[in-house]
Structures are given as C-alpha cells and as structure tokens.
Amino acid sequence: DIVMTQSPDSLTVSLGERATINCKSSQSVLYSPNNKYSSLAWYQQKPGQPPKLLIYWASTRESGVPDRFSGSGSGTDFTLTISSLQAEDVAVYYCQQYSRIPITFGQGTRVEIK
Amino acid sequence: QVQLVESGGGLVKPGGSLRLSCAASGIAFTDYYMNWIRQTPGKGLEWVSYISGSGETIYYADSVKGRFTISRDNAKKSLYLQMNSLRAEDTAVYYCARGSSGGSWYGYWGQGTLVTVSS
Numbered sequence: 001d002i003v004m005t006q007s008p009d010s011l012t013v014s015l016g017e018r019a020t021i022n023c024k025s026s027q028s029v030l031y032s033p034n035n036k037y038s039s040l041a042w043y044q045q046k047p048g049q050p051p052k053l054l055i056y057w058a059s060t061r062e063s064g065v066p067d068r069f070s071g072s073g074s075g076t077d078f079t080l081t082i083s084s085l086q087a088e089d090v091a092v093y094y095c096q097q098y099s100r101i102p103i104t105f106g107q108g109t110r111v112e113i114k
Numbered sequence: 115q116v117q118l119v120e121s122g123g124g125l126v127k128p129g130g131s132l133r134l135s136c137a138a139s140g141i142a143f144t145d146y147y148m149n150w151i152r153q154t155p156g157k158g159l160e161w162v163s164y165i166s167g168s169g170e171t172i173y174y175a176d177s178v179k180g181r182f183t184i185s186r187d188n189a190k191k192s193l194y195l196q197m198n199s200l201r202a203e204d205t206a207v208y209y210c211a212r213g214s215s216g217g218s219w220y221g222y223w224g225q226g227t228l229v230t231v232s233s
Contacts, residue, residue: 041219050209050223051159062221094159098218101173103149103161 002027002097006106014114019082021109023095028075031057031099039099042071042080044091045108051094055080087113116140116222118210123227130200130231136193136210136224143191144168147213149220150184150195152206152229160206163195164213178204200231 003026013019023040031037038058043051053062055071058078068083082089090113095106122134136148150162163174163184172184183196193210207228211220 039217043220050211050226051220052223053219053221056214056217056219096159096219102175103164103218105159105161107158 001102002029002100002104004095004097004104004106006093006095006109008109009107010110010112012112012114013082013085015087016084019085019089019111021080021093021095021111023073023078023080023106025076025078025097027100029097029099030075038074038078039097040071040073040078041096041098042069043094043096044089045094046091054093082111085111085113116212118212118222118224120208120210120224120227123208123229125230125232126200127233128201128231131196131198132200132229134195134197134208134210134227134229138191138193138210138212141191141212141222143186144188145215147171147218148186148193149211149213149218150182150193150208151211151220151223152204152208153226154206157206162208164218165193197229200229202231205229205231 005024007022029039040058042055045051059071070081072079092108117139119137144167149164165172165184181199185194207226209226210224212222
C-alpha cells in the first residue's frame with residue numbers, strides 16, 4: 001500500500017499569513033501514461049462536514065475553490081499552500097493518492113488561527 | 115445539483131450485519147465510479163470500496179474483503195454496502211463519494227451515516 005504522511009500534524013498561523021502543509025508518499029504517484037501528472041488530491045474538512053475537494057492532479061484547483069489555495073509537487077513530495085489564511089480556513093486538511101488501489105489518505109493536518 | 119444521501123447506519127453487535135444505502139440525485143449515475151469511504155477519530159479517512167458504473171469492476175480494502183459487499187442499482191440511482199461479520203474496528207462514519215471522470219478524486223460526498231459496532 002502507498003503510505004501518505006503529512007507534516008506537521010497541526011499548524012497555528014496568524015490571519016493573513018501563509019500556511020504550508022506537506023505530504024509525502026511512500027512510492028511515486030506519477031500518472032504512468034504520461035509521467036506528467038501526479039495522482040494526488042487535497043481536501044479540507046470542517047467539523048461535522050464531509051471532506052471538501054480543493055485540489056486534484058496535485059495542482060489543479062477544483063471549481064469554486066479560492067485562489068489562495070494552491071498545490072504543488074510531483075512524484076512523492078507535495079505541498080498545499082494557503083497564501084493568506086482566513087478565519088474560514090480553520091479545518092483539517094488531508095492529502096490522498098489515487099495512483100494505486102488501495103486509495104490512501106494522509107493522517108490529516110489541523111490548521112488553527114494564532 | 116448533485117446530492118448523495120446515505121442511510122442505514124446504527125448500532126449493531128459484533129458479528130452482526132448492516133446494509134448501508136446511498137441515494138444519488140442530480141448526476142448521470144451510471145457514468146461514475148462510486149465509493150464508500152469511512153472515517154474514525156483514531157484512523158482518519160479510510161477508503162473501503164469502489165464499484166464501476168456498470169458494476170463490473172469492484173475493489174475492496176483488505177480490512178473489509180470477504181465481509182463487505184458493494185453493489186449498485188443504476189435504475190434507482192442507488193449505491194449499497196452490505197456489511198457482515200462486523201467488528202468493533204468497523205465503527206465509523208461511512209460516506210458515499212462519487213469518483214471523477216478522470217480519476218479517483220472525490221468532488222461529491224454524502225453527509226455520512228454512523229455505524230457503531232458494540233455489545
């Protein structure tokens with residue numbers, strides 16, 4: 001199985017500051033047919049709600065997601081960046097690989113306001 | 115708009131059975147893989163199973179293989195998860211989620227149904 005490891009487990013950031021979450025996969029999640037895209041998604045989850053898709057193919061923003069959210073990385077190392085943290089961004093963030101079955105998620109990173 | 119509504123959760127004793135349902139609306143149901151994903155406080159998000167639009171392709175996580183069965187009724191736009199031989203570690207919120215046409219990322223999730231396995 002591909003193990004997804006996020007760091008840090010929790011993050012406290014001031015309003016308007018940058019938040020950076022890392023995700024590392026135990027194997028490459030490059031999409032084999034073209035080796036251009038990585039099969040990596042990011043989600044945001046608020047209490048009592050299901051996860052909400054933010055990013056797929058490592059860097060493609062889902063429709064309607066604010067542009068302060070961006071994804072980067074390739075192969076085994078990925079980053080989710082919130083460029084200017086807003087109060088509504090307080091949540092737990094998860095990465096997920098969809099390169100191989102079983103599909104696996106990171107353990108989550110809690111983002112709070114300082 | 116797309117809506118996924120799970121039902122069927124509840125309290126069940128170890129070794130018991132439960133059948134979850136997910137009713138879909140607002141989507142071309144047969145066009146998409148459908149998935150069950152569960153979440154526990156201790157283990158986070160865990161993918162459980164998925165089924166192709168036709169129902170011909172099915173995968174399970176090792177932790178549920180041989181005990182859970184995924185199925186779908188495209189005429190009713192419904193997804194099911196038959197859970198047998200339930201264990202305490204199956205206690206979780208179970209979500210149905212729609213795969214995307216380009217890959218297994220999940221743009222649509224239901225609100226979840228809680229399954230509690232306890233004596």
